[in-house]
Each structure stands twice: as C-alpha cells, then as structure tokens.
Amino acid sequence: MDAPPADQAAQQRAHALRHRPGAVFYGSIVLVTAFIAWAALSPDSLGNSMTSAMNWVAGSVGWTYLLVTLGCILLMLFLAFSRFGGVRLGSDADRPEFSTWAWLAMILSAVMGIGLISYGVAEPISHFAAPPHGLAEPGTYDAAVRALQFSYFDWGPHAWAVFGVFGLAIAYSTHRRGNTGLISPMLRPILGKSMDGWLGHLVDILAVIATLFGTTTSLGLGASQISEGMNRVFGVPNELFVQIAIIVGITVVFTLSALSGVNRGIKFISQITAVLSVLLALYVLVVGPTGFIGNLFFRSVGQYLSDFFMVSLITPVSAEDVQWYQSWTYFMMAWWLSWGAFVGVFLAKISRGRTIREFVFGVMGVPSLVFFIWFTIFGGAAMKFDMDGDGSIGRAALEDVNSAFFETLGNMPLVGLTSVVAILLVVLFFVSGADANTFVLSMLTSRGALEPSRLVLTIWGALTGVSAIFLFLVGGLGALQQAAMISALPFTVVVALLGISLIKSLKDDQEYDFTRPVRRADLDTGVLRVQKKALRMDFKNPPTSSLDVNKIKRGAAERPEG
Template sequence: MTTQQDHTTQPPHPRSGDDVPTSSAETDLHPALDVPVDEAGHTRAGLDKIVFGVSAAIAVAFLVWGFVSTDSLAKVSGDSLTWTMANTGWLFVLTSSSFVVFVIWLALSRFGNITLGRDDEEPEFNTVSWVAMMFSAGMGIGLMFYGVSEPITHFATPPPGTGAAGNPEATQNAMATTLFHWTLHPWAIYAVVGLAIAYGVYRKGRLQLISSAFEPLLGKRANGAAGKVIDMLAIFATLFGSAASLGLGALQIRSGLHIVSGWSATGNGILIGIIAILTVAFVLSAVSGVAKGIQWLSNINMVLAIALALFVFVVGPTVFILNLVPTSLGSYIQNLAMMSARTGAEGGKTNEWLQSWTVFYWAWWLSWTPFVGMFIARISRGRTIRQFVSGVLLVPSLVSMVWFAIFGGAAIKLQQTGTDIAGAGGVETQLFTTLEAYPLATVASIVVMVLVAIFFVSGADAASIVMGTLSERGTIEPSKPTVIFWGVATGAVAAVMLLVGGSDALTGLQTITIVAALPFVVVMIGLAVALVKDLRSDPLMVRQQYAAEAVEAAVVAGVTEHGDDFVLAVERHPAAD
C-alpha cells in the first residue's frame, strides 16, 4: 500500500441467535468489557435453614436406621446397588471418560485463554507453591490404603480379559489398571467442578456454591428451590464420599495395631472405637480453632509420606521400581481406550469386577468433587483455563504414578520372589506385610498409622468445612457448630457404612458410596453444560467475535472502495448519537 486513507468501520451487531448478549445482567455494562466484580456484594452470611435442616435431618435418619436396624439397611443398600449397577453402571463409565475429553477440549480450545479472574490478573500463587499445594491435594487415605493393595490384587488376580494369573503381562496390566483409576479420570472430574467454581467466583463474583454455577442454565432459580436441591446433593455426595475414606482409614489403623502391638482383637467394634477416637480429635481441633495446627500437621504428613516413599524406594527393589515407571506409563496409554470402554455388557464376571473397582472409584471421585473442586478453585485464581487443566491433570497424576510404582512395585517384586503379599489377610493389611520385609518395619508401620490418623483428622476437617460452606450460603468460614456437626456426622456415617458391610466391611463402604453418588452424576453433567454456556458469553469471547466480524467487514469495504490504499480507524457509531 503506497498511500493510506482513513476508512471508518463499525463493529457489526451480533446476529440473531448468537450467544453474545447486548447487555450484561450482572454489571449492566457491555458484555465485551472485562469489569471487576464486587465480590463483597456477593456474599451472604448465615445458615441456610432449608439446605442445612433437610440435609441434617436425612443424615440423622440414615444414622438412626443404620444403628437400629443394620440388617435392613444392608438389604436395601444391596438391592439398590444391584439396580444401580444393572441400569446405570454405563452412566458412571461414560460420564467419567467424557469428562477427561471435555476438560482437555476446554484447554485446547479458544476457551483455554480465559483467565480465572480479571484479564490482566496475575496468578495468586507462584507456580512452585501452586504445584506443591496440588501435590498435597493428591495425597490422602486412599493412596495409603490402595498403594500396595490395588497393584498386588490386579497382579495376583488380573482383571477380566487380561489373561490368567501369572501371565507375562500381569505386572504391566496391573499397573496400567491402577493408573487408570488414579490419574486422568479422577482429576478430570475434579477439574470440572474446580473450573465451574473458580470461573463463577473470580470472573462473575458469584457465591461459592455448586448451585451458583448453574445460573447460566437456571437463572434466578439457581438461588431458589432448584439450587437448594443441588447444594443438598453436593452435601450428601461429600458426606458419603468422605465417610468412605474415613472407613478405609479405620480399617488400615486396625490392621496396623494388630501387626505392631500383636493385639488380636477383631470385629467392627474396634473399627467404631477407632472412628470415635479420631472424630473426638477432630472435634477438639475444630473447637480450639487451631487452623494453623491442622495446617502444620498436614505439612508434617506430606513430609512423612515423602519420607516413607523414599525409604521403600531405597531399601526396596530400586531398579525394578525405576523400570516399572516407563513400563506402567506406556501400558496405561496403550490400554486407555479399552479400559475406558469396559462395561457390564462384557458379562457377569466383568460387571462384578467393575462394581468392586472402576465404578466404585468413579462414584468415590464424584462424591469428592465438592471438596477437591473447591480446594483447587481457591488456589487457582489468576490461572488461565489452559494452565489450570494442565496443572490439575498432570501434577497429581505424576504423583500417583510414582507412588504406585514404589509401593506397588515393591509388593509385586516380593510376590514374585516368594513372599505372599496378595494372600496376607485383607487388603488393608498388605501395606504392613510389605513393610515387614524391610528394615525398621515397626517404625515404618507406626509412621503409616500416624499418616492415616492425621489424614483422617485433616480430611474430616476439610470435608466438614465444605459441607458447612454449602450449608451457610457459600461463606468461606462457616460457623464452628455447623462444621462440628458435619464432622461428627461424617464419622458416624463411616461407622454405619462399615457395619452394613458386616464381616467384609469394605463392601459396605463401596456399596453405599456408589448408590449415594448416583444423583450427583446428573449434577456433574449439568455443571459441564452450564460452564460451556458461561464461557461462550465471556467478555474475551465476545471481543473476539466483534473483532473478527468488524475486521472482516472493514477489509471488504476498504478493498472495495480504495483498493490497497486504506487504513482502519475506530469511531463512534452514527446511530448512537
């Protein structure tokens, strides 16, 4: 272009049917503008009597039923599980895999550039701190309980369709199945809730509630009866999911006491006693308000967990563990599609296996989404959606892979060399049996019990705060009575779930978790739809649409009127005068 002439163009108005609104209902300003939200104006203190009252009443009724008539509750829960697996097992499998695809699509799409905050906002935490906190979220009772038991169980009794016990590929299939349950799928589920909450709170100034994320779909009804039902379902999911974790902790502590002290007492009475003692410890910590103390204990727990893993790595089969990491990763990637598509249609044996493993895990992860989702949302302000998804999917997945390679690898090697880890009592004893093969077994076993106990107390604390937040209209600091109530309820529900399982207490945990998580699957699907609807009308997306249409129209007009000799300028639309 040898010369330039001004050519004024106006950005075209959105076409009829576009998602771009003409005005913002929240700010009354143009939707293309990134306007700071008044977060102080979007907080409402006080107990929501309907959400708390109904949820508490149902929880208490469940507890009374469980303690008064355990057999009838066991029968009803068993029948419910049979119906759930027969009719909706496919739903757990399909939705969980769909969430993996969904969050990866969000990260790679144009939505990936949207900031969870203002456009120019920097991340609240630096990357190292953010990763460290993500690591702490990835640790818990579950990794302690299943670190040895899942790989060794899949090795000794391979999943249906993967060959007979002792086949040459048993090790890599066992590790691939374990990674399938603990890496991308659970963290993709958490990412959906975390994104929805973080976007709504930091970008829209909404309440920190699951129901608030449904405003794009429900409008004002998200703050009405429909929203209250959603928050109650989130409370129930958190209650039963957390109780399942606490039940696993009680099982493992009981086994540790038997091994370390030689105490031979068994039965569910011991489990209930352990839960009662740890629940009292939680209540005392909540009443004293030692939030820093819990944080201090959690940091100690993370150090102890790392130290325990390093100990097993050094004194265990170090080279075998190192070889197992790339083998496990490659086998996981190779078999991911097959494992993701496995359903009860493959036969009764597969359906039974899914009920004990995959579907239980998906239900467990779904029930933990309110807690973990809120946690990762709180620490991710200022991150883009692409950064958020990358960190949430990859960091905990890598931690889990290393953890299972160390503990699972050590157990598998012992099994191969003649030590029967798979047959060492219940699954809760297999970690202690593995540690007995190495020096300082008693000390290591005590460390395990300390880790599980602190995870129990801090886990009950965190889950109770989330349920308190949902009960008190999204407040970040719910009142102590509400937090204590939900903490005690979580411990009591864990006791009931163990009682329902009878001699096989783990079965009770799995059964009730799957049944209780079913309604929340529907909530999660709606959450994903609402999030996409929100993102499509985000200011950044509106600006991109305006820019693309305006520039295209200007170039066409400029070339038509002036050939190559034109420039673009921005002026007020004549119709606006």
Template sequence: MSEKKSFLGKVDRPIFTISAIIMVIFVAWTLLQPKAAGATFNGVQKFITDNFGWSYLIGVTFFLVFALYLAFSKFGKITLGKDGEKPEHSTWSWFAMLFAAGMGIGLVFWGVAEPMYHYSSPPYGEKSSVESAQIAMRYVFFHWGLHPWAIFAIVGLSMAYFQFRKGLPALVSSSLYPILGEKGINGWIGKLVDILAVFATIFGVATSLGLGATQIASGLNYAYGLPTGMTTTVTVIVVITGLFITSAVTGIEKGIRFLSNTNMLLIGIIVVFMLIVGPTRYILNGFSETLGSYLQNIVQMSFWTDTFKTNDGWVGGWTIFYWAWWVAWGPFVGAFIARISKGRSIKEFILGVVFAPTIMSFVWLSIMGNSALFIDVVQKGGIAAQVAKDISTAVFAMYQYFPLTGFITLVTTLIIAVFFITSADSATFVMAMFTSGGELNPSAGLKITWGLIEGAVAIALMVAGGLGALQTASIAAAFPFMLVMFAMCVSLIKAFKQEINVASVKPQVNNYNPTTTQPSKPV
C-alpha cells in the same frame, strides 16, 4: 438465610435443615437396623451397577476430554479472579493441598492392596501370572490417574470461575447460573443441587473414613499388637473425628496447609526409603513400562464394560466403584480446590489439577505396587495371600519383608492419620460453606456440626456392612451428582462464550449478564 449470632453462625436454613435431618434419620436407621440397612445397600449397588454402570464410564471419560479441551482452547487464558490477580498460595503448597485433599487415604490403603488383588484376580487372563501383574499395575494407574482428577477439575473450575470471576456465592448451584439464572439458583432447583452436593460429600468422605480407620487399626496391630475389630475401628473414627474437627476449625491457613505440607514430607521419607532398600531397578522399569501401557490402553480401559462376563462383577466392583467414588468426592474436593486456586488461569488450573497429582500418584503406586509384586512374582512371597485374608493389612504385610519394619509402619500409620484428617477437614469446611449460603469462612459451630455428622455416618456404614456398605454409599450418592456435572459443562461453555471476544481472544472482565439482572447475593 439466618444472620443471627449463634453457635452455627450464618446458615442457609432449607439446605442445612433438610440435609441434617435426613442424615440423622439415616444414621439412626442404619445403627438400629444394620442387617436391613446392609441388604438395602446391596440391592441399591446391584441395581445401579447393572443398569447404569456404562453411564459412569462414558461420563467420566467425557469429563477428561472436556477438561483438556478447555485447557488448550481460547478459554484457557481466562483468570479465575480479576485480571492480573496473583495466586494466594505457592505452587508447592497448592500441589500439596491438592494431593492431600484429593486422594490421600485411598492411595495409602490401595497402593499395595489393589495391585496384589488384581494380580491374583485380574479382570481377564491367567491368575497370579506375569501377565496379570502387568494388567494389575496398568489398572491401578487407570483408577488413580487422569480420569479422577478430571472430575475434580471440572467441579473446581466451575466453582472457582463463578466465585472469583463473577462474584457469586461459593455454592455448587452458582455454577449453573447461565442455565438457571438468578431465580433458578436461589429457588428450589438451586437448593436441591446444593443438597445433592452435601449428600455426595458426606457419603464420599465416609467411604474414606471407613477405609482409613480400618487401616490405622491394622497398622496399630502390626506395630503395637493392639486388637483389631469393629470396636477398635469405631474408636479410631471417634478419635480422628475430634482431630479433623479441630483442624477444620483452625482454617486453611493454619490447619489444612500445615498438615498437607507435613504429610508430603512424610511421604517423601517413605518414597526415598523404599527406593533405596527396595528393588530399585524393578521399580523404575515397572514405572516406565506401566506408564507406556497405561497410555497405550487408556481408551480401551475407559469404555470396557465386560459385556461377555470375562470376570463378572469385576468392572462394577472396581472401575465403576472408583468412578462413583471420585464423583462423590467431586463437590468437596472441587470446592476445596476452587477455594485455594484463586488467581490462576484456566489453563494453569486444569493442567495443574489433572497432571501434577496424577504424576505424584503414579510415583507412589509404582514404588509400593512394584515392591509388593517383586516379592510375590520374583521372590515367591505371600503378600497376595495376606491381602485375600484382610485387604486392610496389605501395606503392613509388605513391610515385613524390609528392614526397619517398625519405623516405616509407624510413619505410614501417621501418614494415614494425617491424610484422614486433611480429607475430612476439607470436607467439613466445604459442607459448612454449602450450608451457610457460600460463606468462604463459615462458623466454627457449623464445621463442628458437620464433622460430627461425618463421623457418625462413617461409623453407621461400618456397622451396617463394612467396605461393601461404604462402596454402595458412594455409588448411590454419585449418580445424581454426575448429572449435575454435565450441567456444569454446559454452563461453563455458555459463560465462556459470552466472556470471550473471539477476534482478540481477550478476556472481558465482569460483564457477564445472561439475563437482565446481576446476581443479588454476591460473596
């Protein structure tokens, strides 16, 4: 570990050096050989999806069941910190930061695009029908509901518990202390786990950056007639990279929390506006109907692999991609959630992380998705046709059917930009933590370095294959980290069982000692 005062500050040399060198090589190869890189990405995606797609479905469903079990078990009373410690952030700010860091860009990008795509190309059933519209909204809820937030909850809970309850560094490897012991988490296995977390974070965030930049370019085209294309998209990535690096350097208190609260206000403006001028009754009926259908079919959707090829490639291109994307986001969203959740009980943490953002997501998806479906299904509009041409223009195409088009287009573009910044600066902050030995306040230089690498990876993937390359990066990076998540679950149970006195169900503070020595590197 480097303790010298330098631009990077304190760094864990093996983790930082290996991660940085591999990412620089990856960016250089992708930019110099975009066609070869694109072909490689396609091959990797097909191999993983065809042979291991089922494992994502079973694994992510297990994480949801496991998280709910922990919340309602005797372990739910344990505090993520010392007993009696109070949360650092208000509940409102906590929810806002959860929502902004966890899903922002994707929700705005896919809020209209995904239901309209499924409406015209459903996983099964007749295309462009009332049935396909119902299926579309059900799967949108499924892809953005309880399952992804359970992933974030498992990683976040593991990191928060071992950081704030047991005094270990803010690293993914610390979550495996009951399995690996002190020697293991400080040795090559622990380093490998943290490097995998860095890779998953970079590729997961790069997917979001690519989506966000594409949609911002489309929004600027609709609002101001600016040209779209790769040049514009890359320019947007460069500009936003500068902004999110600035936000990350200012820290959680000044930057991320302020932007998260601001964006919740902007989202509220869009939600209220669309409820007033949109098909209000249709939206509310659709929300109720879809919620019931989602809950009724959640088990079937959780395990459906399309064995009989009803719509070959649909599950791989949508559900498996989403589950891999969320797992890839797990290290940085989980670490960020852990960072802002000190002082909350395990039950409060899991219920808050799993249910509160899910409900907020469902409200947004119902308003945007049902407004678009109303135009096409009832009024026979042409949003689905526009989505087929350019999926990034979906939400702006829908706005053409409502008043104050320019205003809501501008506000939505601003929302995307802020979500872009909050997601990326959260990731930058977390990667700096991972490569500094778990520092809760890593140096500005380290944040700047990882911010530049994030932007470069996003540009490289866009040049190499656009959305397809972005999807492949998430799927490939997520697979090894999913195995780490299973180990986290085992580790949590081992730690909780030692801490809890079964007879009294009373947390026993800081007496965790599975080996014969305490960790030598507490935060």
C-alpha cells in the same frame, strides 16, 4: 476485572447470614438424621436395601460413570489448550495465595492422599493375583503390567478430571463472577432461574449427601488402615471396637483442625505429609527392587496410553464381570463423583489467582503423575516380592486389602520404623481430608458463605464421624462403599451439566473477547468495533486486562459511519 456488584452482593449476603443456615442446611440434616436412625433401628433392612440398589446401579447404568469421567478428561484438555487457558480464576490483578509447592501439597494430601496407603499396594497386588478380564496369567510380568495399567486408570486422570471440572466451575463462579459457593448458581446458564428455587436447593442437598458419604468411605479406610498398623506394630487388637474408637478420636482432631481454618490446619498438615510421603517412597525405591520398578513404570505407562480408550470404555458382559466392576472400576469412578463437590469447593478455595491452564496441569497432570509413581514403587515392590517368594502379599490383599501395605513393608529392613511412618501418614491424610470435607459441608449448608460459622463446622464434623460409625456397624467397609456409589449416581448428570454450563459461561462472557481473533463479521455487524490502532497488538506482550467491550461499542456508536 472485578466481579459485578450484584454478584458481590450475593457473597456479602451469604456471609452476613452464615449464622442463620437456610433450607439446604435443614434439609440435609433431616436426611442424614433419618439415614442414621434407619441404620440404628433396622441395620439389616438398610444393608439389604443398599445392596439391592447397588446391584441395580452396577448392572444397569454403571456405564454412565465411565462415560462422564472420560468426558471430564476431554473437557479439561480442551480448556487448557483453548483460548480460555489464560483466563484467571479471579480478577485480572489476582495472584495465587499459596506457593506452587504448598498448593500441590494441599491438593495431594487433602483430596485423596489416604488412598496412597489404602490402595497403593492393595490394588496392584490384587490385580496381579487375579488379572482383570483375563488379560494375563496370574503372577507373571504381564500380570504386573496389567495390574498397574488398571491402577493408573482408577487413580489417574479419570479421577482428577472429575475434581477439575467441579473445581473450575466453582472457582470461576465464586472468584470471577462473585457467586456464592453453592453448586446451584453454576447451573444458571443452562437451567435459568429454576436454580434459585426448590430445584436449586435439591441440587445443593444432593451435593451435601454425596460429599458426606464419599468422605465416610475415606474415614472407614483410614480407620481400618490405622487399626491394621497398630496391630502389627503395637499388638493392639484389630477389632471393630478399636476402629470405631479411632474414628471418634480422629473426628475430634479433624473438627478442631477445621475450626483453625484452611491457611493454618490443612496447609500445615499437607506439607508434613508431602515430606514424609517422599521420604518413604524414596526408601522403598532404593531398598526395594529398583531396576524392576523402573522398567515396570515405563512399560506400564506405555500400556496405559496404548489402551487408554479401550480401558476407559470397557464394560461388563457377565454377572461375574459386574461383581468385579462393583468392587473396582464402578466403585472408584463413583467415589470420585461423590467427592466432586467437596474437592471442587476445596480446590476453588485454594486456587484463586491461578489461570485455567495452570489449574488443569496442577490438578489433573501433576497428581496423576505422582499417583502413577507411587503405585509403581509400592505396588511394583510388592509384586516383585511375590514373584520371587511365595505370593503371601497377594493372598493377604485378597483376604483383607488393609494388610497389603504393611505386608510389603515387612519384606524390607527397618519394618518397625517404616510401619510407624505409614501409620502417621494415614492419620495425617485422614485428618487433612476430613478437615477439608468438614469445611466444604459447612460452606454448602451456610448459603454458600466462604467462611462458615464455627457452630456449623462443629455440627458437620460430628455428623461425619457418626455417619461413618453407623455405616461401619451396618456392614463395615462394604456398606461405606455402597453408600458412596449410590449417592454418586445423580452426580453423573450434575457434572455433565456443570461442564456444559462452564463452556457456555466462558463463551458468552464478553470480558473474554480479547482471547479470540476479531472477525470481519464482528466489525461489519457492529458486534465488536475497534479502531485500527487497537488491532496493532504486540503478541509477545499481550495486554494484561480485557478490552472494555461496552466502551468500544459506545465509541463506535458516537463515530459517524463511512
């Protein structure tokens, strides 16, 4: 069933006014400009303020990141296996615009593919050299298992479930109900008309700020990785000036890519990165310690599943623990929350026509498995090299996470070729992620129009690059991470409200009455009256469209009782 006319009018109105951005655009621009001015005029003051705020967040309310992300996993599983799993994100006649291969490639590369290079070795080898919470002796096989267990925790279902909740809420709101692409309309089922006023604008502005800072962190990681790779392969100095020059160059590229549209730029780049990633992973698996990697994978997955709830809810008990959580778990969970709106809008954009069940398995299941395999191949190879060698990869990672990936490739043949491939992957991940981010920021600040104007796209492409540069100047990668963590805090509340709102919307929507059994109470009270022949349903070939509840009610009212 198509979206109601009133809701279609909302999208049409947003599209008609997309060249005249409203309060969300100007409010966001003012806040971002003020932040950049603060960084330019008083970088020390900004750095100290961010550090103080981050210490408070980690020590006082960091546990909310854990609770909300675990809740997202449980909600996604409930929706996949409940009666709502067959609900289509769009009209009943809609079918996916992209093939499953292209869809998954875009999810993996545009969402957080850059993390495959930045942390694929750095996180496992760091935990291997210094096991979390003293759960193993450094440098041992048990330490390797624990290292991958915590890497799975940071990059697996906890991350993708956050994206999935945002994506489902946005896809249902835009494709099924015909709302604009803003976050605020999705909260109307529980917050009512307040979402149409200043409070709704505030929610949308928070989404813009969190998205911007979540993405600048990725830009910083990408620039650092490219600089490190160029230094090793071409001898280019690994300096701040080079990293800023990289950000400027890539900003121009991803802005031009965003102007070309999702169907051209992001789809094309994503498929290239997917092929290159598979080839590089297969190379390391075959040339590296294959048997060790295979055994480590199954044991680590078993440990992850066995300790799932313990690890999901473990919290710091000392100042040293708080520092560790700031660097790893809290930062990762906050990073995913800050990316929630950006990824959610992008996932909704490319997922029209898919069912909720397909969406859950495609967004939370497949990417988690891919990341598990990638971290095991590259992290496992690095840990084996260190176990058999002098521990140089672990030491390099503890000093600079950007060096770990290239240090691992240096332990295998064809290091020059594989390093060039790794640099190319970072660039392409960099471009596709920032490309999608620019589109989402533009949509959120164009009244939710699903096709933002080229001017707005250009403005947000430039502001993303400028923000990343100034944060780099203030405090390097650490400042980028702090900005992402702080901006994500309000989203612990927003994502919880989105989940509740989505469930309420689905339960209240009479279009989905066909997904539940008819109860005697429904017939007795007249809530739902059907003739006996309507109940004789062929369950092997269920109806393709929902029952028209209003027609049933009218027919029941016209028939005499008795």
